[in-house]
Amino acid sequence: MAYDVAALAVELTDMAAADHRTSVCANSDDPAEQLAWRRLTARHGDRLGEIMDEYGWPTAETVGEEAASAAWLIAQHADRQLDIQRRALHLMQQAVSAGAAGPRELAFLRDRTLVNEGRKQIFGTQIAGVKDGAPVPWPCEEPERMDELRAEAGIEPFDEYVAKFAMH
Numbered sequence: 001m002a003y004d005v006a007a008l009a010v011e012l013t014d015m016a017a018a019d020h021r022t023s024v025c026a027n028s029d030d031p032a033e034q035l036a037w038r039r040l041t042a043r044h045g046d047r048l049g050e051i052m053d054e055y056g057w058p059t060a061e062t063v064g065e066e067a068a069s070a071a072w073l074i075a076q077h078a079d080r081q082l083d084i085q086r087r088a089l090h091l092m093q094q095a096v097s098a099g100a101a102g103p104r105e106l107a108f109l110r111d112r113t114l115v116n117e118g119r120k121q122i123f124g125t126q127i128a129g130v131k132d133g134a135p136v137p138w139p140c141e142e143p144e145r146m147d148e149l150r151a152e153a154g155i156e157p158f159d160e161y162v163a164k165f166a167m168h
Helices: 002-027 031-055 065-076 082-097 103-116 143-152 158-167
Strands: 127-131 134-137
Touching: 002 031, 002 065, 031 065, 031 082, 065 082, 065 103, 082 103, 103 143, 127 158, 134 158, 143 158
Parallel strands: none
Antiparallel strands: 127 134
């Protein structure tokens, strides 16, 4: 088991590295590049499904900080595999309740899953597009409470968050 977990940690961090390398293709003008991105994230999503079957949610305690973060990234990008996203969200929720995972990443995954289900997000972490140079979030359940809810999850206020995007 110990060897398996070490190998799993390496596999997860390798998958995240491949994700980072190819994420520029996600919004490429070239359909072939977009397709390559979809193929990669789908393959990673399938593999995360197998990992969740075998190990449950890969927590920092089990696989280390970097690999746990990688698992979250893979779940976050499994946009066309809602079953995988929902399972990851469910398992991650349990891990957060047990103190084995952080509420910040959980909040991002919850918003992402809600938006993929065609529902309103909670924390305003998912950006729909840019209007007049300013990032616009997907609709929120309680827009007036967004920053309060963000603070509870350990996320910076929305204005600070979007300022990061504006600089790119």
